[in-house]
Amino acid sequence: MHYLRSIIFDTAVVILTLAVSLTVPFMWLFNASSRTVRAVSQVWVNGIMFLMKHVVGLDYTVQGRENVPDGPCIIACNHQSLWETAALCALFPDASIVAKKELRKVPFVGWFLARYPMILVDRSAGRHALRQMVDEARRATGEGRQVLLFPQGTRQAIDEPMRFQSAGISALYTNLDVSVVPAACNSGLFWGKKTLIMHSGTITLSFLPAIAPGLPRKEFQEKMERTIAEEASRLLTLSKAKVR
Incomplete structure (x- = not known):
């Protein structure tokens, strides 16, 4: 059943993506605003979240949303699957996302991402x-x-030791006078790094208390990594029995 649901989901996402991508050349032609580009992207990510819930049976819950300031901040989340990319985009529709610059080489897609605007590194x-x-x-x-990024740099399986590439987040913290909100999720229990098969259940996304600006670089880095790792471990331990 998980396999069948996943195949239906993947097929539906391909159709949704093709439908949304048809708008990109027209937005490029008419030099659409960043607001328009973000609105179109919201149709896509919210469509994906809808399909996850109603096709796969994969829902989510948010803890600690009150820890995210109303104004600008940096949100640093662990990275176990593609789920958190879609979920964070849906939750923070105006955020800038740090992504790989290689994506900019894709025709029209590169323009779309730059217009969003994403921070392509x-x-x-x-x-x-x-x-x-x-x-x-x-x-x-x-x-x-807000600025969203994954300080691990890439997706990591839940059975791998957590490894961080913190140079980027540390540079942002020390140069921008905004707080950093550590976040953790357990999406890898339901959607593994190396598989298209998804399991039904409820993912937990947890926002931890913000780290205020002003700490020494090394102290900030250690605190952020420890906070994310401990919360990710807690969520995995609590949720393993709930995977269906």
Whole structure:
């Protein structure tokens, strides 16, 4: 049953993606605004969340939403599956998302992501990439928007030790006068890193108390990594028996 539901979900997502992608050339042609681009992206991510719930039977619950400030901040979440990318985009429709610059090479998609605007980082560019990321994140927070990123850098399976690539988040923390909200989820229990098969159940997304600006870089980094790792471990331990 999980296999059949997953196949139906994947097929529906492909159809949804093709339908939404048909609008991109027209938005490019008419130089659509960032607000329009984000509105179209919301149709896509909310459609995916709808399909997860009603086709796969995969819902979610949010804990600690009160820890996310109303104004600009940085949200740093662990990364176990594609779920948290869609969920965070749906929850924070005006946020800027830190993503790989390679995506910009895809025709029309690159324009769409830049217009969103996402913060597209060339991870091979070292210090230059960090400076660019800080500049673009400063612009986003100056507009009152959140910045979303995954400090692990890539998806990691739930049975792997958590590894962080914290240079980026640390650069943002030390250069921007905004708080960082650590977040953790247990999506990997229901949708593994290396599989398209999804399980029904309820994912928990937890927002932890914000880390105020002003800590030394190393102290911030250790606190953020420890906070995310401990909460991710807690959610996995509590939820393993609930996977259906």
